[in-house]
Structure formats: C-alpha cells, structure tokens
Amino acid sequence: MNTPTGDGPAVLRTDRGKVATLTLNRPRSRNALSMEMLAALDEALSEISGDRTVNVVVIAGNGPAFSAGHDLRELLGSEDEGSRRSVFSTCSAVMVRLATMPQATIAKVGGVATAAGCQLVATCDLAVAAESARFATPGVDIGLFCSTPAVAVARTVPPKFAMQLLLTGDLVPAADALRMALVNDVVPDEKLDEAVDELADRIAAKPPSVIAAGKRTYRQQVGLPLVDAYDVASEAMVEGLARPEAAEGIGAFLEKRRPNWQS
Numbered sequence: 001m002n003t004p005t006g007d008g009p010a011v012l013r014t015d016r017g018k019v020a021t022l023t024l025n026r027p028r029s030r031n032a033l034s035m036e037m038l039a040a041l042d043e044a045l046s047e048i049s050g051d052r053t054v055n056v057v058v059i060a061g062n063g064p065a066f067s068a069g070h071d072l073r074e075l076l077g078s079e080d081e082g083s084r085r086s087v088f089s090t091c092s093a094v095m096v097r098l099a100t101m102p103q104a105t106i107a108k109v110g111g112v113a114t115a116a117g118c119q120l121v122a123t124c125d126l127a128v129a130a131e132s133a134r135f136a137t138p139g140v141d142i143g144l145f146c147s148t149p150a151v152a153v154a155r156t157v158p159p160k161f162a163m164q165l166l167l168t169g170d171l172v173p174a175a176d177a178l179r180m181a182l183v184n185d186v187v188p189d190e191k192l193d194e195a196v197d198e199l200a201d202r203i204a205a206k207p208p209s210v211i212a213a214g215k216r217t218y219r220q221q222v223g224l225p226l227v228d229a230y231d232v233a234s235e236a237m238v239e240g241l242a243r244p245e246a247a248e249g250i251g252a253f254l255e256k257r258r259p260n261w262q263s
Contacts, residue, residue, distance in 0.1 A: 010036050018053065095120070110129075110189065
C-alpha cells in the first residue's frame, strides 16, 4: 500500500508492462474528489483510453483512504447552483469515461471508500479490497442522499444491499462488501499489492481488442429485454469470429498450443 505524500500531482500515473496505475494523491483530504482531482483523473483516463499499449487500469488511493468522496467544503463554498451542478456533471462524466473505456479497470481499495469514493469502486470493472477497507454511502447522515453514487452502486450490487447502504449510511467492512458483491476479493492488507498485480497481469495478457469489444457488448446488452440482448450478443459473436484474434485463439485451442497474440 502507498504511503502518504500529499504533494505533487493530484493523480499519479505509474506503468508496469501493460498495466497503468492511477493513484489519487491527496491523502490529507482523504483523496476527496474535488474539481482538481476530477479534472486530473479525467485527463489521465482520457489519455489512457487511446493508449493501445495499456490493457488494464488500476485505480488506487495514496494514504489511509481510497477516497472519501466529494469535497464537502468545496460543495458548500459553491453557493450558486451552476457551480454545484458543474461538480456533479463533471464527476458523472468521469465515471462514464471510466466505465466505458476499452481497458479493463480494477479498484485497489485500501482504507475507506465512501460516497463518491464508493461510487468510484462500483464503477470499476473489478475491485480488490484490503481487509481493513471500509465502504459506505453516508449521505443520508449529513442530509444529502447519495443519489449519484447510487447510480453505480445500484448497477453493481443487488437492490436490497444497495438500499441498505444508501438508507443506513453504515460503514461496512470489506467482508460485507464482498458478500454484497461490491468487491471481487478481500485480501490481507500486506497482500493487496500482490493480489492486484496478479489479477491485472492475468487480464493484461489477454488480447486488448477482445476485452474492448467484450466490455462494449456487455454494457449494451445489460438491461435489454432478453430477446434484444441475445440479438446484440449474437451479432457481437459473429463480428468477433471475423477478427484475427478469434482465428488465432481458436486455432491454438484446437492445436493444443498457447495463442500468439499480436497486440
């Protein structure tokens, strides 16, 4: 896990092979999603989205918190409705970019992830949490229901669990987040780096064009009526068979050899 620095860029990028890690770097504010942080995150995600050398993006937090959500002082300091609307529209745009980018995304959660920080976790394709991690959507406790975090949470966890988080505001331990399907795995704190690296490397070894097309189709068909969903997915399978990755992958399977991906 990272140690606090608090200085330098709001978001740090480090690359390891085909994996890029974006680390929220404002530990003194518990990595709050201020306008500065959102702008830096959006810029980094935009840059990576078009980078064909990156297959996996890991989102992490520097210091004792993953992210405590929106900067409440900033929100209260923006007294006009337009400024407040800008904060939420900017955050929403960042979440949409994260959800729809072609690379696989993994939230690496050490410490607390609350409100929009929990939204960030739920928006990533996958999430791995340290045992000490905690999660909450506590807006109800401060008179501001977590409506925008609910968009991502409701698309990740079953409805009863989503409403439990939203209506109680309770801080839940990592084990409960796993039970709710908010995260994919919980590991000892000292194993978090290793577990995320191993998962990221496994995914990064897959052909990036297949991951990108698969993510796009998955999001297109989710929520559609059954027949329409199968229409979308069937067309994607036909298109997929025409790609060189399918020819190589199926050929390797039939010939009992490892595939040789060209990208």
